Amino acid sequence: MQEQDKTADRNPHIIEDRIIRAALSGQIAPGERLGEKDLSEIFNVSRTLVREAMMRLQARGIVEVSPRRGWFVIEPSVEEARHTIDARRALEVGMLVTIDDIQPAQIRILREHVLSEQQALASGDRAQRSYLLGHFHVCLAETLGNPVLGSLLQDLTTRTVLIAALYQSTHDAHESCCEHGQIIDALEQGDPTEAARLMDVHLRHVEKALNYRHVSNRLEHLKAALQAN
Amino acid sequence: MQEQDKTADRNPHIIEDRIIRAALSGQIAPGERLGEKDLSEIFNVSRTLVREAMMRLQARGIVEVSPRRGWFVIEPSVEEARHTIDARRALEVGMLVTIDDIQPAQIRILREHVLSEQQALASGDRAQRSYLLGHFHVCLAETLGNPVLGSLLQDLTTRTVLIAALYQSTHDAHESCCEHGQIIDALEQGDPTEAARLMDVHLRHVEKALNYRHVSNRLEHLKAALQAN
DNA sequence: GCATTGTATCTTGTATGCAAGATTGTATTC
DNA sequence: GAATACAATCTTGCATACAAGATACAATGC
Numbered sequence: 001m002q003e004q005d006k007t008a009d010r011n012p013h014i015i016e017d018r019i020i021r022a023a024l025s026g027q028i029a030p031g032e033r034l035g036e037k038d039l040s041e042i043f044n045v046s047r048t049l050v051r052e053a054m055m056r057l058q059a060r061g062i063v064e065v066s067p068r069r070g071w072f073v074i075e076p077s078v079e080e081a082r083h084t085i086d087a088r089r090a091l092e093v094g095m096l097v098t099i100d101d102i103q104p105a106q107i108r109i110l111r112e113h114v115l116s117e118q119q120a121l122a123s124g125d126r127a128q129r130s131y132l133l134g135h136f137h138v139c140l141a142e143t144l145g146n147p148v149l150g151s152l153l154q155d156l157t158t159r160t161v162l163i164a165a166l167y168q169s170t171h172d173a174h175e176s177c178c179e180h181g182q183i184i185d186a187l188e189q190g191d192p193t194e195a196a197r198l199m200d201v202h203l204r205h206v207e208k209a210l211n212y213r214h215v216s217n218r219l220e221h222l223k224a225a226l227q228a229n
Numbered sequence: 230m231q232e233q234d235k236t237a238d239r240n241p242h243i244i245e246d247r248i249i250r251a252a253l254s255g256q257i258a259p260g261e262r263l264g265e266k267d268l269s270e271i272f273n274v275s276r277t278l279v280r281e282a283m284m285r286l287q288a289r290g291i292v293e294v295s296p297r298r299g300w301f302v303i304e305p306s307v308e309e310a311r312h313t314i315d316a317r318r319a320l321e322v323g324m325l326v327t328i329d330d331i332q333p334a335q336i337r338i339l340r341e342h343v344l345s346e347q348q349a350l351a352s353g354d355r356a357q358r359s360y361l362l363g364h365f366h367v368c369l370a371e372t373l374g375n376p377v378l379g380s381l382l383q384d385l386t387t388r389t390v391l392i393a394a395l396y397q398s399t400h401d402a403h404e405s406c407c408e409h410g411q412i413i414d415a416l417e418q419g420d421p422t423e424a425a426r427l428m429d430v431h432l433r434h435v436e437k438a439l440n441y442r443h444v445s446n447r448l449e450h451l452k453a454a455l456q457a458n
Numbered sequence: 459g460c461a462t463t464g465t466a467t468c469t470t471g472t473a474t475g476c477a478a479g480a481t482t483g484t485a486t487t488c
Numbered sequence: 489g490a491a492t493a494c495a496a497t498c499t500t501g502c503a504t505a506c507a508a509g510a511t512a513c514a515a516t517g518c
Contacts, residue, residue, distance in 0.1 A: 012471090018407035020338025036500070046473045051500090052284045068479045068500045082336040086327070089376065093317075096314070108447040133252075149319065151290075152381060200327075239502090265470070275503045280470085297470045299510045 001145040015043055015053035016060075023062065023073065023158050024134045025127035030162045031075040034063060041068055060155045062162075074162055081210055081222050088137075088156045091202045095141060096196035102187050106143050110184045113139045117177045121170075129173055136180050166209050175205065241245075244272055244282035245289075251361045252302065253289065254356040259395040263292060263300040269277045303391060305434050307441045308357075310392045317385045318432045324370060324378055327424035331416050335372050339413045346406045348444045358402055363390050365409050393439065400438035406436070 011017075022028040039050040054071050057063045059066035063071050076084060113136055120128040134157045135198070141149035168176075179202040240246075251257040268279040283300050288291045292300050305313060342365055349357040363386045370378035393400065408431040415424035 035498095037498090043330070047500090048472055052281065055284035056288035057280045059288035061377075065500080066480095069481085069496095069500065075366075080377070083375045086375055087320075087377040087381065090323030090327055091320050091381075093327065094319030097326075098319055104465085136395070144314055146312045148309070148316040152316065152320075156377075195290070264468095266468090276470090277502055277504085281502095295510095296470095296471080298511085299469065 007221055012049070013053075013133045015039065015045075015050060016057050020062065020154070020158055021131065024131045024161055026161065027127055027131040030073055031098070032073045034071040034073065036071065051077075053121060058168065059160055059171060060197070062155065067079075072188060074159065076159065076163050078165065078210060081160075081165065082207065084156060084159050085203055085207045087208075088160065089154070089200060091149065091152060091156065092137065092140075092199050092203065095144065095146070095201055096183075096187075096192050097185070099144065099192040099195075102144075102190075102192075107184060107188050109143050110187070112139065114180050114184065121173060129160065130168070131204065133168075133176050133180075134158070139173045139182075145167075163210070166206065176202070178217060179205070241278070242282075242285075244268065244274075244279060244288050248282075248286060249291065249358065249383070249387055253360045253390055255359040255390065255394060257302055257303050260304040261302045263302065266299065283285075291384065291387055301383040303388065305388065305392050305397060307396075310396065310439065310441075311436070313388050314394060314432060314436045315384060317382070317389060318429060320378065320381060320385065321369075321428050322365065322425045323433065324373065324375070325416075325421050325428055326411075328416070328421040328424075329422075331373075331419075336413060336417050338372050339369065339416075343409050343413065345404060346409065350402055350406060352383065359390060362402060362405050363387070369412075388433065393435070396439040396441055397435055398435070398438045399440065400435055404434065406432070 014167050017035070019028065034054070035049045036050045036054070039053075043050070044054065054063060056067070062074060064074055065071050113132070117129070117136065120132050120219045138150050138154045141147075141153045180197065181223045183195050183198045183202070185191070186198055248257065248263070262285070265276045265279045265283070268282075269276045272279070282330050285295070287294065291303060293303055294300050323435070346358070346361045346365065349361050367383045368385050370376075370382045392398075408427065412424050412427045412431065415421070415427055440444060
C-alpha cells in the first residue's frame with residue numbers, strides 16, 4: 001500500500017475516491033467498519049483528513065457513523081434499497097427520454113465501455129467486472145454530456161452495489177452486460193424511448209433480486225435465524 | 230443569534246441545515262463568502278465543526294473552496310446551470326412517470342403545501358415564498374414515499390434557487406405556484422403522465438426565465454464586458 | 459508618480475491533544 | 489457459578505496550535 005503515497009500527495013479527495021472505487025469493485029462489503037485510525041495509517045495522513053473524507057462520504061450516502069463506535073459502510077435495509085433503485089430508475093429513465101440526439105462518437109465510447117465489460121467478464125476479474133458494470137451508468141450520463149447526472153449516478157450506483165441482498169452471479173453479470181448493449185442499440189437506432197424502456201427493465205431485473213431477501217446484515221441475520229427456530 | 234445555542238446543541242447538522250435553508254430562502258447569495266471563523270462565531274463552535282459541515286456541503290454541491298482563500302457559495306456557469314436543471318428535469322419527470330398509485334392523504338399533504346405557498350405569496354414574505362416554492366419539490370418526492378429522491382431534490386433545488394438568483398430569474402412566483410397546483414390536479418385525476426408533462430413544462434419555464442446574459446459573477450461580468458469592447 | 463519589495467494580517471490546511479462515550483475483560487461479591 | 493461492579497482500552501468528538509499560502513498595504517527606490 002506504499003505506492004499510494006506518491007499519488008495520494010496533494011489530492012485531498014484521494015481517500016473518498018479509493019473507497020468509492022473499492023465499494024464499486026465489491027472489495028468493501030456493506031457494514032464494513034472504516035476506522036479513522038486504520039485509514040489514517042493506510043493513507044499516511046492524520047485523522048483530520050480521514051474525518052473530512054468521511055464527512056463527504058456521509059453526505060453522499062456511502063458511509064454512516066455510529067457515535068463513538070465508528071464509521072461503517074452503509075447497509076441499506078430492503079426498503080432503503082428499493083428507494084435507491086427507484087431513484088435510479090427515475091433518474092436514468094428520465095435521462096434517456098429527454099435525449100434529443102446522439103452522435104456516433106458517443107455511441108463509440110459506450111460500445112468501448114461494454115467491450116471492456118465483456119473482457120472483464122471473460123477474464124474472470126470479478127472486481128473489474130463489478131466496477132465496470134456499475135460504471136457503465138456513470139459513463140452513460142457523462143457521455144450524454146451531463147456531469148451533474150454522472151455524479152449523482154456514481155453515488156446511487158455505489159449504493160446499489162452495497163445492497164447486500166444483491167449478490168450478482170456470473171449469470172446476472174452476463175445478463176447486465178447484454179442489457180447495456182441493447183440500450184446502446186436502441187440509442188444508435190435513434191429510439192431513446194425504447195432505450196428508456198430497456199433501462200427500466202434492466203433496473204427492474206436488479207430490483208427483482210431483492211425479493212429473494214437473504215439478509216446479510218449480521219444482526220438481522222441472527223435475529224431472523226433465531227426467530228425461525 | 231444567541232437563540233441558536235439551545236437548538237444548536239447536540240445537532241451536528243445544524244450548520245448545514247441553516248445554510249441550506251438560508252440559500253433556499255434567498256438569504257444567501259451565490260458567490261457569498263462563508264468564512265470558517267465567522268461561522269464558528271455565529272454557531273459558537275470551533276472551526277473544526279464548521280469545516281466538517283463545509284465538507285458535507287461541498288459534497289452536496291452547495292459550496293466550493295478556493296485554496297487558502299475561503300469557502301464560497303457556488304456560482305454555477307451557464308453550462309453547469311443547464312446541467313443542473315436538466316438533471317432535475319430527468320429526476321422529477323422520471324419520478325412522476327413511474328408512479329403507480331397515489332392516496333387521497335398524499336394529495337391532501339401536497340394541497341396544504343401549495344396553500345402555504347399561496348399564503349406566503351399573499352403575505353409578501355419573500356424568504357418564506359422562495360423557500361416554500363423550492364421545498365414543494367422536496368415535499369413531492371417525500372410524499373410519494375421516497376426519501377432518497379427527496380434528499381437529492383433538496384440539493385438540486387437549492388442549486389436551482391442559487392442559479393435563479395445568479396441569472397436574475399424573471400420567473401413569476403404566482404405562475405410557479407399555479408403550476409404546482411396543476412401538477413397535483415393531474416395526480417389527483419390519476420394521470421401521472423400528464424403530471425410528468427406538466428413538471429417538464431414547469432422546469433422549462435424555470436430555465437426559460439433565466440437571463441443567461443446577465444452574469445452577476447463579478448469576474449465573469451468583467452471578462453464579458455472587456456471582451457465585448 | 460509608478461513599480462517593486464517587504465511585511466503584517468488574514469485565511470485555510472493539517473496535525474495533535476484531550477475529553478468522553480462504548481466495549482471488553484476481569485475481579486469481586488454473593 | 490452467576491451477576492454485578494470496575495478498570496483498562498478503544499473509539500470518535502471537538503478544540504486548539506501552528507504551518508503556509510493569499511492578500512492588502514505600506515515603505516522604498518527610482
